[in-house]
Amino acid sequence: MSEVRTRFAPSPTGFQHLGGFRTAFFAWLLAKHHGGSFVLRIEDTDQSRTVKGAVRFILEELQWFGITPDEGPSFSELEAIGEAWDGAPQLAGDSGPYVQSLRTARYREVADALIAKGDAYRCDCTPEMLERERNEQMARKELPGYSGYCRTREVSKDTKHVIRFKMPQKRSLSFIDGVRGRVAWDSVSLRDPVLMKSDGLPTYHLASIVDDHDMRISHVLRGVEWLPSTPLHLLLYEALGWEVPVLAHLPVINGADGKKLSKRSGAATSREARQQGFLAEAVLNFVSLIGWAPGEGRDQEIFSREELIRDFSLSGINQASGVFDLKKMEWMNGLYVRSIEQADFIERAKPFLKDADMQIEKEAFATIAPHVQERVKLLTEVAPMVEFLTDRPLERDITAMFKKNMDRETALRIVERSFELLKDLKDFSVEVIEQTLRGVVSEIGVKVGPAFVVLRIAVTGKTITPPLFESFAVLGQERVLARLVETAEILRTQG
RNA sequence: GUCCCUAUCGUCUAGCCUGGCCUAGGACGUUACCCUUUCACGGUAAAGACACGGGUUCGAAUCCCGUUGGGGACACCA
Numbered sequence: 196m197s198e199v200r201t202r203f204a205p206s207p208t209g210f211q212h213l214g215g216f217r218t219a220f221f222a223w224l225l226a227k228h229h230g231g232s233f234v235l236r237i238e239d240t241d242q243s244r245t246v247k248g249a250v251r252f253i254l255e256e257l258q259w260f261g262i263t264p265d266e267g268p269s270f271s272e273l274e275a276i277g278e279a280w281d282g283a284p285q286l287a288g289d290s291g292p293y294v295q296s297l298r299t300a301r302y303r304e305v306a307d308a309l310i311a312k313g314d315a316y317r318c319d320c321t322p323e324m325l326e327r328e329r330n331e332q333m334a335r336k337e338l339p340g341y342s343g344y345c346r347t348r349e350v351s352k353d354t355k356h357v358i359r360f361k362m363p364q365k366r367s368l369s370f371i372d373g374v375r376g377r378v379a380w381d382s383v384s385l386r387d388p389v390l391m392k393s394d395g396l397p398t399y400h401l402a403s404i405v406d407d408h409d410m411r412i413s414h415v416l417r418g419v420e421w422l423p424s425t426p427l428h429l430l431l432y433e434a435l436g437w438e439v440p441v442l443a444h445l446p447v448i449n450g451a452d453g454k455k456l457s458k459r460s461g462a463a464t465s466r467e468a469r470q471q472g473f474l475a476e477a478v479l480n481f482v483s484l485i486g487w488a489p490g491e492g493r494d495q496e497i498f499s500r501e502e503l504i505r506d507f508s509l510s511g512i513n514q515a516s517g518v519f520d521l522k523k524m525e526w527m528n529g530l531y532v533r534s535i536e537q538a539d540f541i542e543r544a545k546p547f548l549k550d551a552d553m554q555i556e557k558e559a560f561a562t563i564a565p566h567v568q569e570r571v572k573l574l575t576e577v578a579p580m581v582e583f584l585t586d587r588p589l590e591r592d593i594t595a596m597f598k599k600n601m602d603r604e605t606a607l608r609i610v611e612r613s614f615e616l617l618k619d620l621k622d623f624s625v626e627v628i629e630q631t632l633r634g635v636v637s638e639i640g641v642k643v644g645p646a647f648v649v650l651r652i653a654v655t656g657k658t659i660t661p662p663l664f665e666s667f668a669v670l671g672q673e674r675v676l677a678r679l680v681e682t683a684e685i686l687r688t689q690g
Numbered sequence: 691g692u693c694c695c696u697a698u699c700g701u702c703u704a705g706c707c708u709g710g711c712c713u714a715g716g717a718c719g720u721u722a723c724c725c726u727u728u729c730a731c732g733g734u735a736a737a738g739a740c741a742c743g744g745g746u747u748c749g750a751a752u753c754c755c756g757u758u759g760g761g762g763a764c765a766c767c768a
Contacts, residue, residue, distance in 0.1 A: 523717080527718085660728065
């Protein structure tokens with residue numbers, strides 16, 4: 196078997212959502228599984244929809260996921276389309292350029308060859324004419340579509356024109372889809388599709404086929420939305436005399452509302468996911484599991500990238516579309532957060548503290564970090580959990596202290612007694628603090644739970660925090676005492 | 691309208707190709723309970739699905755046909 200070569204061929208028309216990146220993952224996984232190559236190609240043939248910065252976005256997100264294409268646009272190619280920046284990945288390859296707007300001469304050449312063979316023709320019908328034709332067809336309740344008016348005309352090269360493919364009528368066609376098996380059409384009803392637009396750029400159909408051939412792509416993975424135009428592609432390969440690669444049409448990923456993935460779906464793009472505190476490896480793992488499963492009765496869900504590469508195959512891909520479940524991705528992220536090294540966790544949490552504008556001593560954060568790491572699903576949850584370590588004034592939810600077993604008077608006694616005993620401690624260690632506070636609780640004769648809620652709120656301001664004694668120790672005797680005093684004051688004066 | 695794809699718990703899925711081991715398994719979520727200084731973690735348990743109708747067969751989630759639901763395509767967009 197010759198080399199497996201796959202590609203990710205996004206159009207730079209804006210943000211790429213996670214469904215798009217999943218297509219990239221699958222293509223990359225398939226290539227790596229077979230020890231082949233993964234190619235990145237930019238499909239910017241629609242200049243009106245091309246968005247500045249979109250190529251950079253794609254490159255940066257792939258970097259975040261740790262996926263480096265084996266071949267892709269070089270720095271000078273990026274420069275040529277105004278998308279280069281310092282830190283852009285250095286990609287190369289011998290099948291370039293990997294940007295379609297830089298390959299127009301080749302498409303022209305192929306289109307001309309098709310005309311010479313009689314499989315394509317020039318058409319100078321204006322959009323207005325086509326529009327009128329369409330309206331008339333609709334009025335007659337006919338299927339709208341190009342009539343083929345220019346098929347037999349000799350349109351000059353010099354007039355503004357498009358190049359259309361001469362679609363054979365009544366052809367039955369079939370192929371073996373990489374994930375769906377045999378797909379067949381009794382008769383293909385497409386009407387002479389445009390191959391080259393009047394602006395000199397190719398349409399997707401021509402460009403992708405030429406490039407996949409030139410770049411020796413062995414497996415084309417793309418969304419199911421392309422399935423209906425596959426007959427055209429098959430015919431194009433036939434007319435060109437080129438071998439058809441394996442075509443595999445992937446199911447789509449929908450949002451929780453059952454509609455296409457969008458901003459409302461939660462973390463629609465990888466960038467949003469990152470900003471919300473997701474880890475790249477968790478997102479990669481999770482997204483790979485929408486539409487793919489190891490099969491063979493296995494129920495494994497946590498896959499390292501090596502395991503993914505080892506186990507991935509087209510046969511494990513599902514045919515039905517899936518729904519993106521943010522909750523499950525959060526659960527999985529929590530698993531990953533807990534599994535990384537402590538030092539790594541601290542490193543990754545840093546930017547989020549910065550975003551929250553929090554200054555915390557390195558030492559203190561390092562001490563509390565392992566306790567925080569166990570308790571968060573998302574990196575964005577770190578900051579609120581360690582906010583008590585900053586010098587910001589606490590906003591205490593005093594009323595949360597009072598429950599069936601706790602009233603204001605008792606709370607005050609706990610706070611005052613804790614202050615008295617903690618004040619004299621020479622050793623402010625976790626063990627000693629625990630011993631002391633448990634002493635307070637039994638002395639006053641209240642339940643441990645509600646009593647510690649009082650102290651927790653008194654010193655951290657919150658009901659959800661890292662473990663109490665550890666929090667006290669990290670904060671330090673001085674600040675703990677000060678906060679107890681503040682709380683006692685509040686309990687005495689308010690209400 | 692025509693064509694194509696698709697259908698197992700709320701969600702992701704295993705099982706389907708090669709019918710019986712399926713009383714349909716796992717995970718997220720949900721609800722209890724246990725652990726416990728809060729919150730998480732961990733543990734135990736519960737509720738929860740083969741879209742429907744016909745066949746074929748001793749036997750169908752699995753094979754066939756139809757219906758219905760969902761999605762997509764029918765552009766000088768990809």
